[in-house]
Amino acid sequence: MKLLFDLHTHTTESGHAYCTLMENINCGKQQGLLAYGVSEHAPAMPGTVSEMYFINFKVIPKEIDGIRILCGVEANIIDYDGNIDCSELICSKVDYMIASMHSHCIPYGTVEENTRALIGAMENPIIKIIGHPDDSRYPIDYDQVVQAAVRTDTILELNNSSLHPLSARKNGLENIKLLISKCVEYGAKMIVNSDAHFCFDVGTFDAMEALLEEMNVPEGLIINTDISGLDYVLIKR
Numbered sequence: 001m002k003l004l005f006d007l008h009t010h011t012t013e014s015g016h017a018y019c020t021l022m023e024n025i026n027c028g029k030q031q032g033l034l035a036y037g038v039s040e041h042a043p044a045m046p047g048t049v050s051e052m053y054f055i056n057f058k059v060i061p062k063e064i065d066g067i068r069i070l071c072g073v074e075a076n077i078i079d080y081d082g083n084i085d086c087s088e089l090i091c092s093k094v095d096y097m098i099a100s101m102h103s104h105c106i107p108y109g110t111v112e113e114n115t116r117a118l119i120g121a122m123e124n125p126i127i128k129i130i131g132h133p134d135d136s137r138y139p140i141d142y143d144q145v146v147q148a149a150v151r152t153d154t155i156l157e158l159n160n161s162s163l164h165p166l167s168a169r170k171n172g173l174e175n176i177k178l179l180i181s182k183c184v185e186y187g188a189k190m191i192v193n194s195d196a197h198f199c200f201d202v203g204t205f206d207a208m209e210a211l212l213e214e215m216n217v218p219e220g221l222i223i224n225t226d227i228s229g230l231d232y233v234l235i236k237r
């Protein structure tokens with residue numbers, strides 16, 4: 001399985017990642033990516049960029065060294081109704097939006113609360129990717145979340161960083177296996193992302209690729225196996 005784009009990455013701008021945009025792009029090119037997306041955390045995350053960062057995306061070339069460059073955001077879900085921390089101005093500037101739950105931005109909820117939060121976010125038409133729904137600190141009902149993803153045309157993320165032994169997320173492997181099996185059962189589409197916080201991880205999906213192979217997942221359910229898969233997540237204006 002060849003994965004052609006990586007839309008979940010962070011740079012030094014995040015305050016807790018360690019490479020620049022150009023370092024990330026260069027590493028992405030070396031990995032053979034056709035498109036690279038930068039997705040800095042939205043303003044509720046301590047240490048991240050301000051609104052001004054998103055306003056000036058226009059200066060970033062649409063293509064660098066043969067790779068298509070996409071400018072996104074990783075929004076923070078800030079309540080159990082699924083509201084996020086992005087102003088209309090930010091929403092108007094980004095090419096795509098991931099929404100995720102983070103410990104600095106929302107307390108760990110119950111299964112009912114977390115599930116409601118993710119479904120509420122998926123009902124927001126601008127949100128097309130749910131980031132790392134694989135963390136036992138935020139337990140969810142996988143049947144309900146995956147069924148809502150199908151209904152709302154939202155893509156669920158398979159986050160390669162969640163499989164890392166040092167990941168802060170809990171039970172990543174077990175949860176991702178359950179997530180994949182439910183996506184296959186209900187026909188929900190998935191995206192594989194690195195969630196790189198260092199350039200060497202951009203476009204690096206080894207652990208997830210091995211798992212997808214082991215579970216015999218049909219390529220058609222993974223949107224980054226075809227460059228046209230970007231159409232599922234880019235905001236149409």
Ligand SMILES: [Zn+2]
Nearest residue numbers: 074100131132
């Ligand atoms: Zn995240």
Ligand SMILES: [Zn+2]
Nearest residue numbers: 008010074195
């Ligand atoms: Zn992230």
